[in-house]
Amino acid sequence: MQSTLKPETIKQVAELIANREDDAIVAILSDFHFADIAEMLDELDIEESTYILKLLDSEVTSEVFIEIDDELRKKILKNFSPSEIAEELEEMDTDDATDIITELDDDIQQDVIRHIEDIEHAEDILELMGYGEDTAGGLMAKELVKVKETWTVARCVREMRRQAEDVTRVHSIYVTDDAGVLKGRLSLKDLLTASARTHISEVYIPKVDYVSVHAEAEEVARIMRKYDLEAIPVVDGNHVLVGRITIDDIIDFLEEEAEKDYQLAAGITEDVEADDGLFKQTRARLPWLLIGMLGGLGAATIISGFEVIMTQYPKLLIFVPLIQATAGNVGVQSSAIIVQGLANSSLKGHLMARIIRETAVALVNGISLALIVLIVSHFIFFTSYLESLSIGIALVAVIILAAIVGNLIPFFLDSRGIDPAVATGPFITTSNDVLGIFTYFLIAKTILGF
């Protein structure tokens, strides 16, 4: 397999669509994996994509629909009737079907569900639509292989044959009592090695990890990662097995979280991509620039407040960018380490011990930089001894201060329920900029005695 998509192929498919050569299109696409077809649709226009998706069998296209970008999917689905959409959903696992149906406009949703022929499937989707997006219920699928503890191995295999039809991949075989309460799981190994007349109650493993249907997605991800699970059963308040979450959904969730953290650190508030429109890009980026601007105006106020410096020691002003850049960089470094520590709960020891260590690191970094700046400022920029000393001492002080602030802010945000990743964004750079410049001038004022 593993065909890589060539630009020629896309061009060829586009031509075949223009000429309505259906058989040839089907023949070409049958060689491709559904993820590759999804990638191809990304390069074609909406009409061409619609044409392909209506032409191919819904067994294939349902998989393609799951893979394509949600913005593109929305546009394409506008060309599909409720019954056509229902036909696609019919082929999907309930979790994927639910994700797609909730993207549709409210008035179409009910119409689509009415057109789903498999009543049980429709009911399952309706149930899943009731859960919050970022909860276990919102992530789970209803498809699973479930056997009763009272069955024999032979009956179990018979029932599994039937159930396996609906389940794409068998991760685990779950064991319940007659009321559906989760009792444990059955390993494939045990099923293969036990004799046909053995009862399931004799061979199943009663230790099984599970999550509540209301658990937060983050908690589910933490548990599945910690215990290296590839699927986890979901139970309701009565401990009845209601669904299962597979690791691929968790991977997507983790990836989204990582992207969000990275974007917050870069000062972007919502998920934007390079080809998003002007309005969306501006909305995501302008707020952070405004924060930076406010900081800049704050710095301007501070500088003009120290009038003596502007008139008597103008040379100190040329080092403002140095102080500012260093304060910002140190602050971001410190908070990034804490944000990651909070994220993978690897922070140990006491706050005070950490602050002392952070201060020690800052002192070493600060003195190293200050020595260089001391020499460069005096011999290249001809500042006086006292001026150079002010710059050097200020640099050390600013670095220590920025490190401590950078260390504390993520905790503060975390305790207020705000994503601490915000701290590594323009927010902390800006406050450290302003604080740094103020410290710089204060120290200069003290040393130069004005």
Next chain:
Amino acid sequence: MQSTLKPETIKQVAELIANREDDAIVAILSDFHFADIAEMLDELDIEESTYILKLLDSEVTSEVFIEIDDELRKKILKNFSPSEIAEELEEMDTDDATDIITELDDDIQQDVIRHIEDIEHAEDILELMGYGEDTAGGLMAKELVKVKETWTVARCVREMRRQAEDVTRVHSIYVTDDAGVLKGRLSLKDLLTASARTHISEVYIPKVDYVSVHAEAEEVARIMRKYDLEAIPVVDGNHVLVGRITIDDIIDFLEEEAEKDYQLAAGITEDVEADDGLFKQTRARLPWLLIGMLGGLGAATIISGFEVIMTQYPKLLIFVPLIQATAGNVGVQSSAIIVQGLANSSLKGHLMARIIRETAVALVNGISLALIVLIVSHFIFFTSYLESLSIGIALVAVIILAAIVGNLIPFFLDSRGIDPAVATGPFITTSNDVLGIFTYFLIAKTILGF
């Protein structure tokens, strides 16, 4: 299950260790998942951890060893003899065993391998040790369920019973010919539904994704995510099946990559944690601060180069922090979007189109900010009309420039084989700072005509 670790439990275990109450320790720990025991060791000291790991059965401790942090593992293993280490490795899958053995000192490695009793297991580990860490060979395990196309379903089930003993989780059943060449896979569904006398060659699925043993880890992750695979077979140059990679290893790999990107964006060069020592922290952080310092000195040179400004228009200097902060923020935003686009290959369209869109966004953001700054500078900081105009126009120019630079640098780095995530770090902030200040003064010089 899902017991959460209470501080009291840890204290209790520590006391039991002090009193050498082995039976009580074993009784308490038997209730815990191995990942929880690993977490507990994190809180105990090395001697206590060693005591527990030597006390418990290697069936449990081998799992614990896999879970604990590698720094801690190294320290604990110093208290283990080669034959004790071999006993632990004996219980592990070959990929985990290989990871742990390569962490040991070179001279102990051979000694440990000699003590592994299962010769086949030892040979498998030796083979895996030969592959590069970040290749498919370095990620794969030798444990897999493999059947021959010439077998009947009955023989297949019999052989699987035997093989399943060694394989923790059966992801897929791979089908090979007599020479071991990968031919396809067998679904559990087909195995359950086919009659006992059917030949595997009649029921197996010939379409199977695979990777070469020399494929890069990043490529493996891309394929497994794209095609939603939970395991992928690995083949050598002759297409012979040599191992399989499971999704949990890929999750760890992706998480590490995301952390690395985030750290690069924050200006940290190696994987540091909040409780790492002074030397490691300084080594990871000082280089980036030096870059920032060089930028600061560059800015100082530029400012002192425009001497007229310092003497005649000192008010322009108070807006340097504003210009600098904005240039840095815009640059980081632009490059972060490109870095993410490169990472998930979602960048489409032509370079020129993207630059034009980016310029348009910059223009809107720039004009919005400039209008505010224009008014504030004139009415609050009492700059002249021409001075305010210089600041406003410079702000727009700086934002556009920073956006374009931020957009291009990731591509440049990527084409040179450097991780583009470096771009969102202090590197781009610094160059944009300097460029921004220069542009600011150049525009002021032109408008004010000195």
